[in-house]
Amino acid sequence: MKLRFKPYMLKLRHVFTLANSSRSETPVVLIRIDSDGLSGYGEASLPPYLGATQESVMAFLSKVDLNRFSLDDSLTDILDYIAHIESGNTAAKAALDIALHDLYGKSQNQPLWKRWNLSPQETTPTSFTIGIDSAEGIRNKVREAADFKILKVKLGSDSDKMIIETIREISDVPLYVDANQGWSDPHFALDMLHWLAERNVVMAEQPMPVDRLDETAWLTSRSPIPVIADESFQRYDDFAKIKDAFSGVNIKLMKCTGLHEARRIISAAREADLKIMLGCMTETSCAIAAAVQIASLVDYVDLDGHLLITNDAFSGLRLSDGKVLPSDLPGLGVIPVNDIFND
Numbered sequence: 473m474k475l476r477f478k479p480y481m482l483k484l485r486h487v488f489t490l491a492n493s494s495r496s497e498t499p500v501v502l503i504r505i506d507s508d509g510l511s512g513y514g515e516a517s518l519p520p521y522l523g524a525t526q527e528s529v530m531a532f533l534s535k536v537d538l539n540r541f542s543l544d545d546s547l548t549d550i551l552d553y554i555a556h557i558e559s560g561n562t563a564a565k566a567a568l569d570i571a572l573h574d575l576y577g578k579s580q581n582q583p584l585w586k587r588w589n590l591s592p593q594e595t596t597p598t599s600f601t602i603g604i605d606s607a608e609g610i611r612n613k614v615r616e617a618a619d620f621k622i623l624k625v626k627l628g629s630d631s632d633k634m635i636i637e638t639i640r641e642i643s644d645v646p647l648y649v650d651a652n653q654g655w656s657d658p659h660f661a662l663d664m665l666h667w668l669a670e671r672n673v674v675m676a677e678q679p680m681p682v683d684r685l686d687e688t689a690w691l692t693s694r695s696p697i698p699v700i701a702d703e704s705f706q707r708y709d710d711f712a713k714i715k716d717a718f719s720g721v722n723i724k725l726m727k728c729t730g731l732h733e734a735r736r737i738i739s740a741a742r743e744a745d746l747k748i749m750l751g752c753m754t755e756t757s758c759a760i761a762a763a764v765q766i767a768s769l770v771d772y773v774d775l776d777g778h779l780l781i782t783n784d785a786f787s788g789l790r791l792s793d794g795k796v797l798p799s800d801l802p803g804l805g806v807i808p809v810n811d812i813f814n815d
């Protein structure tokens with residue numbers, strides 16, 4: 473197998489404002505793994521708060537020797553080799569996991585969802601994210617999002633109630649909210665969750681800071697709606713730490729090193745009776761298509777990352793009745809728009 477990689481800069485449709493930051497670009501690294509005339513594609517998405525950079529991802533990928541493997545080796549053995557090269561590097565490992573799943577799916581001439589006996593049509597609609605903005609900006613974004621059945625709203629600033637009331641002037645779709653750790657007082661957070669639940673907010677992501685686990689447990693046990701761990705939950709091994717403090721977990725391929733571990737997390741979360749959200753970073757259709765393969769297994773789908781950019785490097789996903797659906801093509805089912813690896 474031969475590995476290639478290229479840095480690529482995603483241009484965001486709107487400046488993206490969270491509780492603590494704003495940005496208009498997201499750096500990614502796109503990868504391609506070739507074997508037996510087939511190419512598998514993968515992607516590492518690197519929003520700044522995760523700490524990895526294009527340079528750190530490429531430095532890790534330079535240490536990965538796939539020449540020693542062929543399609544006769546098992547995918548699990550290759551992933552095991554990659555996992556043990558160095559700790560951390562979760563987005564770089566996710567890129568490799570995604571590209572290898574694409575490659576093996578193509579070698580078996582089957583979309584991954586079919587290989588895993590899943591039914592993408594049974595997936596719940598994706599939420600579509602509305603960033604923090606002025607009232608007029610929010611009205612415009614909500615109008616632009618008319619194709620979506622669920623909106624996700626970023627909270628955690630002084631204008632939380634204004635944002636929700638502005639949306640409710642023009643839309644009655646269910647809302648997810650994500651405070652991105654923005655509420656530090658649990659009593660304030662509980663009052664907010666009750667106020668939000670009365671306005672058809674059906675789920676809240678990461679209301680309180682990561683280091684406030686006991687207060688989050690207090691909040692979750694009293695909350696009228698499920699409280700989901702995002703920043704507090706990265707990988708499978710985090711379960712023990714957070715399972716009593718939250719109603720569920722937000723799985724992102726870039727946090728958990730890809731599809732192999734994501735599927736293990738889904739099984740464990742079901743066993744622990746936890747809700748499951750499947751989220752993303754701003755990503756091209758490549759990494760989103762990977763998550764879409766398993767989206768029918770989860771309760772909350774938040775896979776809009778490819779819809780928030782203007783220079784998607786892949787095609788193959790479609791939006792139907794508010795659901796992001798994969799194609800019937802083998803592997804991830806995506807096709808590069810330009811072959812950026814040909815130079």
Ligand code: MG
Nearest residue numbers: 650677678702
């Ligand atoms: Mg979040």
